[in-house]
Amino acid sequence: MNYPSRTAIVNSVKYPALIRDTFLSGGFVTKTSGGKPKFWSGGFSIVFQIDTGGELWAFKVWHTELKDNKFRYTTVSEVLEKCALPYFTEFEYVENGVLVDGVLMDTHRMPWVDGAPLKDYINSNITNPVKLANLASKFQLMVAEFHKHNIAHGDLQHGNIIVQDDGEISVIDYDSFFVEGLQGLPDLIKGQGGYQHPSRYYNLTINEKLDYFSELVIYTSLIVYSEHPELWSYDTDWLLFSKEDLETPELCTLFMSLKKSDNPKIAILMSTMHEFLRCEDITQLLPLEDIINSKINAKFPPLDDITDKF
Ligand SMILES: Nc1ncnc2c1ncn2[C@@H]1O[C@H](COP(=O)(O)OP(=O)(O)O)[C@@H](O)[C@H]1O
Ligand SMILES: [Mg+2]
Numbered sequence: 638m639n640y641p642s643r644t645a646i647v648n649s650v651k652y653p654a655l656i657r658d659t660f661l662s663g664g665f666v667t668k669t670s671g672g673k674p675k676f677w678s679g680g681f682s683i684v685f686q687i688d689t690g691g692e693l694w695a696f697k698v699w700h701t702e703l704k705d706n707k708f709r710y711t712t713v714s715e716v717l718e719k720c721a722l723p724y725f726t727e728f729e730y731v732e733n734g735v736l737v738d739g740v741l742m743d744t745h746r747m748p749w750v751d752g753a754p755l756k757d758y759i760n761s762n763i764t765n766p767v768k769l770a771n772l773a774s775k776f777q778l779m780v781a782e783f784h785k786h787n788i789a790h791g792d793l794q795h796g797n798i799i800v801q802d803d804g805e806i807s808v809i810d811y812d813s814f815f816v817e818g819l820q821g822l823p824d825l826i827k828g829q830g831g832y833q834h835p836s837r838y839y840n841l842t843i844n845e846k847l848d849y850f851s852e853l854v855i856y857t858s859l860i861v862y863s864e865h866p867e868l869w870s871y872d873t874d875w876l877l878f879s880k881e882d883l884e885t886p887e888l889c890t891l892f893m894s895l896k897k898s899d900n901p902k903i904a905i906l907m908s909t910m911h912e913f914l915r916c917e918d919i920t921q922l923l924p925l926e927d928i929i930n931s932k933i934n935a936k937f938p939p940l941d942d943i944t945d946k947f
Pocket of ligand 2: 679796797810
């Protein structure tokens, strides 16, 4: 099947009659000040915002084929329903949800999640170390839950992590998910540079370890920014290190200096990231909670554990 261009999709979504997802077809597509449908575009899809009687929805149309898309989404939906974790939002994969250039295309709908994408949240709270450290703890608890359920998001990065005002986390964009039942499917979406292990680009099939590297990057970055707000930069496509920094950490002055940080937690996390970067394959990595338990909590017990002993 030939996939339509982004422009063709945007042109179709302008016309309510071409939206065939019956739930959304009577809604209003959010427009730019120039009157065109507002959209968010990524490597495989375009997302629009549709208002149905005051409720906002994200409406996704793919412009590039993702093989086995319907099977992936159906399997993910079954697993997420069973584990009922608060980080996920219900969604619907809709066959023939939009007509583009005379061809019916499958679409996806999920409620629009309130909150700020991760980098916006950090930007608003960069001078509040407690909020950043709390977010790091919540993030760590979230990924530990993913691991318990053998779930991997596959593309953990700022655009896919939404933080609510109260600090609770939601993840969106389930195109790259791994759940049980999807073993052996090809790893098509490689994730965002600056969040991925260099070997991810050669990884063949999706598995429960897809997030291990990005988890460490996100957790470490939050801890670093809670201590060093002066390092913060909003206008980048990465969080702390670029894709190139991660390919050659020895050439990255910031990487090497944080590795020698006076803050033992930062030094341990950075040494671990360096060890991870020496691995040849993402299957050799470890989950974040293992690192925190064995390398940080074992050496620096949280305050509660110390006071319990007296
Ligand atoms: N349900 C949603 N709630 C809030 N924002 C969303 C939602 N879905 C998509 N977005 C916004 O649109 C962007 C692109 O959507 P996403 O599903 O991540 O597509 P892609 O696969 O192209 O990255 C997101 O980074 C986010 O800013
Ligand atoms: Mg995304």
